[in-house]
Amino acid sequence: MSTFIRDFIEKEKINRRNFLFASAYGLGGVAALGALGPGMARAALTDPTIAWSYRNRTNPYWNEIVSGGEAFVQSLGMSKDALTHLINEGSSEKSLADVKAILAKTGGNLALAIDTNDAPNARPVVEAVVAANAYVSTLWNKTDDLHPWDFGDNYVSHMSWSDEGPAEETARILLEAMGGKGGVVHLGGIASNNPAIERLQGLKNALKDYPDVELLAAEPADWDTQKANQVMSAFLTRYGEEITGVHCANDTIAYGVLEALRAEGIEDMPIVSYDGNPQAVQLVADRKILATVFTNPHWGGGITASLAYHAAVGTFKPSEEPNEHREFYGPTIMVRPEDALEFKANYLDSVPTYDWTDFWGPSNGPIVYK
Amino acid sequence: MATLQSTTTVTTRARPRAAISRDALLKWAPLLVLLVLCAIFTLMEPRFLSIRNFARILIAASPALMVAVGVTFIIIMGSIDLSMEGTVSVCAVAFAFCFLWLGGTLASWAWLAIPFAMLVGGLLGFVNGLIHVRLKIPSFMASLAMGFVGTGLAMVMTGGDRIRIEDELFRSLLTERILGFPLMVYVAGLFLLLGWFIQTRTTLGRNFYAVGGGEDLAVASGLNVARVRVLGYTLAGVFFAVGALLAVGRIGIAETATGNNFMFISITAVVVGGTALWGGIGGVWNTLVGVLIVFVIDNGMVVIGLPGYVQDGVLGILVILAVILSTDRKSISFVK
Incomplete structure (x- = not known):
């Protein structure tokens, strides 16, 4: 019995050492990027990791959002497993920790779509992404004083809905x-x-x-x-x-x-x-x-990932877009008895194939602050 | 031993002073609480006191009553069963799938879905009991965990979708009325009587009290307590299934969320009705009164127009008041 315990403690020690090494390596990576500084020339990324950070999949709404993200990844000719899922389970702390971890892992070669779980968490997430020269698009949550155009190209866009x-x-x-x-x-x-x-x-x-x-x-x-x-x-x-x-x-x-x-x-x-x-x-x-x-969550989830990705690979340059292309409301479609069956056939019975480079077509105007 | 003596002295001292015997008062206290609540709500809004409103209260209360009767047996044994939310969801979903698969109307073989759902409920309860007894896991933890397993299972079965039960014959539980009350109220009444029969007229029912009143004594007298416990959980599972069927009958939808809120409502109802959480005291009639108290409060608060944001707080305070008034706390020396 005692040897078993000793073995166990020994193993734990090694694990902890490996963990410390790994953390130091990760921090080093972030520091190195920081040293290059925000002033350096920012080249577009090649083949960035595409990630979606959200609450969880058991919620039907978020399931729809993420299925849109997967559809977008598939439209690039990849399998839907190519989308990295960062699941925060309703914790802002986990949301931020996940983002920092994946930035370290990819060295900033990342296109991130995220709902930061609550509004105050959006700023540290965006700042971490910008510091690593990765690209991020946010959905739903951000504070009113945080705007994509204040961060150059790296904070690509924000989409929300007003009900x-x-x-x-x-x-x-x-x-x-x-x-x-x-x-x-x-x-x-x-x-x-x-x-x-x-x-x-x-x-x-x-x-x-x-x-x-x-x-x-x-x-x-x-x-x-x-x-x-x-x-x-x-x-x-x-x-x-x-x-x-x-x-x-x-x-x-x-x-x-x-x-x-x-x-x-x-x-x-x-x-x-x-x-x-x-x-x-x-x-x-x-x-x-x-x-x-x-409110078409499928399109919302897909286009948020698409915006981050296409900004990252250089399809468009966010800083050259007008503000209403950086902060905008998501689509709303009124369903009435006259058109309900047609709507059902078009949107629900079979999910439409979207053009994921039509970034702003279905959107609903710039976000208005009260 | 010291505790036992002190309680005896307290009770003997209290008795002669009361005009009505303390025991009688305690026995009827939950009912008095219910009547006082009804009187208050009626004074504040006379429309509360109408057959149609009582029918509405009973429609809302019927599924919860079945779940609460099930858990009453467990609480009488001094254990607890917190698996109801998962079990109700699984039974509702299993019923819906089976019902639609067999034809989708009660007029066909689809009626078999009803006993099937009860079987599923019993099976879940049986497993719950086995885990509790065989693996010696406290009932609190074993049943809570089984509840989560149930919710997860229902989620996997439905994939998060809702299943609609449109059959007019099955929905007549809600739409057909006799003397102003829908059929589901009578069905709940019948199962309440069945619960009362099990509680008073069967060996199993009396054994629940034996286990709850003093497990050591019950073991010493040769009672197979493990068997009684497993049977108790199985029985509770069957009643949860009946609750699930009535819940589907009421809304016409079976989904993972069908089981939501049943835990708080049923446990609260049992305790408010005067069945003690430490076991051995109470029964299904107490539970009926308890369920009615909870749903009268729920309904009454909206009927008198209490703002939504104070309702939860008021419900909590009323529940504490009801417990204070309706349980015999003098006869126990400690609460855990």
Whole structure:
């Protein structure tokens, strides 16, 4: 037994020594790059490693994002395994550590697409990438004072979505369907989530033009079907027939609302939703939901990787692009009953083949700061 | 031994002073809490007190009631089962796949999907019990881990997709009403009676109390405690499966998220209902009252129009209050 323990300790020592050597080597690499300095002539990279850093794949939304990244890599004639996955599991610290590790490993020969998990983490990530002369495009999270054009070519682009406008548009569809009068209830996402706040704000904006519609209540349903079902049931007790329309923060909430209404035998309540999940699109086609909004995460994931890659290999020079090509909103597609089936056939039943060098075609204008 | 003596003195001293016997008060305390809650909500919003609203509360409560009845047996034994979220998800998804594969309507052989789902639930519970007993892993850890395994399994089976069950006949659980209440409420009622029968009229049910009341004594009297435990977990698994079926009946969707939130709701309901976490006390009627308390609070808070951001906090405070009022804490000398 004691020899076993001794062996084990010995092994651990060796492992630790190897680890220290490796770390020193890695740090040395970074330092060497730093010594060359930001002033050196920056040549475009050849055959950079393409990496996507994100939360995890079990979340359907991120699964879509990353499948877009894989489609882009395949469009370059590589197998989809050529995409390096950096999975942060919702930890900003891990996200940054992963980026530093892969920069050391590739010596800066890297095209990185990343959601930095939270906004403050974007700056250290971008600075690490820029220091290593690699290229990065960010998605969703960054602080308002961080801009790609402040970092030359290496911070290629940032894409995000604003849900307020599209949510206002669905709200107008709803309010029109209600005949511009009556009472509307809103079932929201987790109260502190940004999309939840924006989607409720969209409804409030639209309501300003409809003075005869009363916002009866807005409750969080936590993006959860069963919670939404319960909240809607309770709304029916409190407001009964005063409710003449329902504004849902996303599709999973709408499913719960529809079932709560079905339990009461209510079939024709106007409902709008958000996200454009396949099942919701079908419900739009069946006119059970009046509208939902699709944000095309597949394209978003692919184009973010593509921008970083093509800037890295020198297809275009980011610093020569206008600001609206560096910071822009992602696409939103309104799905209505008239075009739901066509939309489903084009976007969901088979994923379209995108031209990954049409960087800004489907995008939605420059990001506006309030 | 010292503890035992001190508790006896406390109880004997307390008894003569109370106008109504303390035991009776404790027995009915959870029900009183429920009635007081209903009265408060009715005073604040008269629409709370209506058959239609009670039907809504019962629709929401039925799946959770089944899960809570299942875990009641385990808690009576002084153990805990935290595998319900995974088990409910797996049973829901297994049911949905089997149901669609066999024809997709109750009028065909697809009805076999119902016993199949219960079998899956029982099997998961059996494995859970075996891991706990054979590998001597505390029930807390064994069942929590099994729950994660279940959630993962459901994820693999569905690939993250939702499966819709559109069959009108199966959905009549929700859409058909007798005396104002949908069929699923009656189904839950029947299984509650079955739980009560198992608890009071079978050897297994009495053995749960024997194990929870004093495991050493039970072993000394020759009871095969390991067997009772494994059977308990299997039984709980079957009830989780019934909960899963009702959950699918309510929403018409089977997915990995079907099991979400059942852990907090069911454990809270059992404890609020007066079944003690240290075992030996309580039963399925307590659980019924506990589940109703939790769902009356849930529904009532929205009905009286309490803002969303204070609801979670209020729910937590009400749960603590309900536990204070409805459990006999004087008879125990320490809490772990």
